[in-house]
Amino acid sequence: MSIIAYAEQRDGVFRKSAFEVVRKASELARELGLPFYAVVIGSGLTEVAPSLGAYGAERVLLIDQPELASFAPAAYAKALSAAAEAKRARLVLVPATAQGKDIAPRLAVRLDAAFAPDVTGLRVENGSLVAVRPVYSGKAFATLAFEAERQVISLRPNVFPAGAPEDDRRAQVEPFAVSIEEADLRGRALEIVASAGKLDVAEADIVVSGGRGLKGPENFWMIEELAALLGGAVGASRAVVDAGWRPHAEQVGQTGKVVTPKLYVAVGISGAIQHLAGMSGSKVIVAINKDPEAPIFQVADYGIVGDAFEVVPQLIEVLKKTVHP
Ligand SMILES: Cc1cc2nc3c(=O)[nH]c(=O)nc-3n(C[C@H](O)[C@H](O)[C@H](O)COP(=O)(O)OP(=O)(O)OC[C@H]3O[C@@H](n4cnc5c(N)ncnc54)[C@H](O)[C@@H]3O)c2cc1C
Numbered sequence: 001m002s003i004i005a006y007a008e009q010r011d012g013v014f015r016k017s018a019f020e021v022v023r024k025a026s027e028l029a030r031e032l033g034l035p036f037y038a039v040v041i042g043s044g045l046t047e048v049a050p051s052l053g054a055y056g057a058e059r060v061l062l063i064d065q066p067e068l069a070s071f072a073p074a075a076y077a078k079a080l081s082a083a084a085e086a087k088r089a090r091l092v093l094v095p096a097t098a099q100g101k102d103i104a105p106r107l108a109v110r111l112d113a114a115f116a117p118d119v120t121g122l123r124v125e126n127g128s129l130v131a132v133r134p135v136y137s138g139k140a141f142a143t144l145a146f147e148a149e150r151q152v153i154s155l156r157p158n159v160f161p162a163g164a165p166e167d168d169r170r171a172q173v174e175p176f177a178v179s180i181e182e183a184d185l186r187g188r189a190l191e192i193v194a195s196a197g198k199l200d201v202a203e204a205d206i207v208v209s210g211g212r213g214l215k216g217p218e219n220f221w222m223i224e225e226l227a228a229l230l231g232g233a234v235g236a237s238r239a240v241v242d243a244g245w246r247p248h249a250e251q252v253g254q255t256g257k258v259v260t261p262k263l264y265v266a267v268g269i270s271g272a273i274q275h276l277a278g279m280s281g282s283k284v285i286v287a288i289n290k291d292p293e294a295p296i297f298q299v300a301d302y303g304i305v306g307d308a309f310e311v312v313p314q315l316i317e318v319l320k321k322t323v324h325p
Contacts, residue, residue, distance in 0.1 A: 001034055001088050001090040002034050002037060002088060002089050002090065003028055003029045003089060003090065003092075003093070004025070004037050004038075004084050004091070005021045005024070005036065005039065005057075005092075005093045005094075006018075006021065006038075006080055006094045006103070007021065007038045007039065007040050007057075007060075008097060008100065010192075012044060012045060012047075012048050013048070014051070015095070015097065015203065016162065016203050017100070017155070017202075018052070018095065019052075019055040019162035020095065020157065020158075020161070020162045021093045022057050023162045024093060024155060024160045025056075025091075025093045026055070026056030026057065026058075028091065032124060032127070036058070037057075037060065037061050037083070037087055038059070038171065039060070039080055040052070040063065041063045041068055042064065043064055043068055044069070045062060045064050046062065046064060049062045049171070049173045050170040050173055051171075052171050053169040054166050054167050054169050055163070057171040058172060059172050059173075060172070061087070061174050061176040062173050063079045063178055064175065065178070065180065067180050068180065070188050071099055072184065072187060073099075073102040073106060073188075074106065074185075075180050075184040075185055075188070076099075076103050077103045077106035077110060078184055080094075081107055082176075082178045085111075090149070090151070091129065091152075091153065092107060092111070092113070092152045093153055095154065096155055096156050096157060097157055100154050101117070107152050111150050111152065112150070113148055113150035114146045114150065115153075116144050116151065116152075116153045117133070117154045118154055118155075119131040119144075119154065119155055119156065120132055120156050120159045122153065122155070128145060129145075129146060129151060130144065131146075131153055132144070134254070157202050157257070158257070158258040158260045159258055198233070199232065200233065201235045201249070201250055201259055202259055204261055206227070206230045206231060206232025206262060206263045207227075207234075207263070207264050207265070207282070208226045208227040208230065208232050208234060208265040208267065209235030209236055209250075209252055209265065209269060209279070210223040210236055210237070210240060210268060210269070211236070211240060211266070211267065211268045211270065211275075212239045212240055212243075212269075212270075213267065213269065213290070213308055214240070214245075214267065214268045215268075216245065217240075217244075219309070220246065222308070222313065222316070226265065226267075226315060226316055229319040229320065229323065230263070230265075230319070232265075233250075234250055235250050235252040235279075236250040236256075237251070237253070237270075237272075237275055238251055238255065238274065238275070252278040252279050253274050254274040254275075257278060258279075258281070259278060259279050259281075261283070262284065263282070263284050264279050264282035264284070264286070265286045265288070266279070266285065266286070266287045266288070266289075266296050266300070267312060268288070269296055270296060271287070271289075271294055271298070271299065273295075275296075276295075276296075280299050284301050284302070285299055286300060287302070287303045287304070288303075288306065288312065289303075289305065290305065290306060291305075292305045
């Protein structure tokens with residue numbers, strides 16, 4: 001038996017969630033006394049695959065085939081299940097990213113495994129796995145034990161720490177071939193448009209988020225400019241996403257993305273509990289809000305009580321003069 005972790009990459013670059021899944025799998029493997037394999041799927045990845053060693057992978061199964069160059073959920077699930085069968089995996093960990101959400105249920109069906117999606121806690125108790133996941137839109141948490149012999153579990157991004165990389169550690173790479181048929185490639189990603197040229201809020205080290213205090217979509221230029229000057233990504237509260245001011249991909253919170261950047265700037269965001277659920281793990285939180293009683297100030301390291309329309313343009317000016325003169 002073994003443990004398998006799917007290490008997601010895009011254009012040959014591993015996603016942050018890949019490191020989180022690999023690190024968690026290596027910890028569980030140690031606790032359960034099982035071998036662990038990181039699985040890499042795609043094309044032209046021979047050079048990058050060993051770098052997963054920096055996050056605790058000793059062995060990588062590399063499924064490197066031209067027909068897998070772009071993401072195809074059925075083909076990727078087939079490849080991952082073939083790897084799981086070959087290594088008699090007891091547990092397969094997948095990131096609960098858009099890609100992982102597409103693969104994981106297919107994989108569970110293929111492997112006849114128990115399935116726990118989007119978990120935020122995972123531990124070993126008396127030799128068995130126990131998973132925790134939010135239910136009822138995060139109003140409660142369910143604790144899951146498993147009866148099936150196999151489990152497929154997807155991990156919510158930015159919840160499980162990847163830890164510091166040990167850059168000189170390289171994993172041993174084992175090539176693994178899978179037979180992919182035309183039918184497996186019927187649905188596949190032809191182009192990724194949404195993130196083109198933009199930083200993903202879940203991956204960024206700096207996030208500047210705007211809320212309803214911005215009054216309308218036309219004022220988000222302030223947030224975009226501040227984010228660009230700081231080299232960060234733009235985030236948003238659910239209120240503005242629901243209003244159609246910003247795309248859902250930018251939503252931070254319980255029903256949006258969980259973020260753990262080094263710096264989180266919340267502008268015109270009240271700090272509702274569901275928003276805090278997505279950002280309170282940020283290292284340094286700066287809040288700009290005209291209401292001194294806004295709950296966001298309870299989690300903020302630095303608070304500016306003031307009108308965003310006065311404060312943010314001044315910050316932009318200062319940054320333009322100092323950081324990017
Ligand atoms: C099941 C469920 C899931 C949810 N999931 C999420 C989620 O994932 N993410 C999320 O964000 N929310 C989520 N919500 C919604 C959440 O409860 C709040 O409604 C939402 O976060 C409020 O967004 P907001 O802070 O932008 O707006 P508001 O609550 O309207 O706050 C606006 C803030 O801007 C300030 N302000 C106004 N004008 C100015 C100005 N000129 N300058 C400075 N400050 C100003 C105000 O003082 C206020 O604090 C969820 C709710 C439910 C029920």
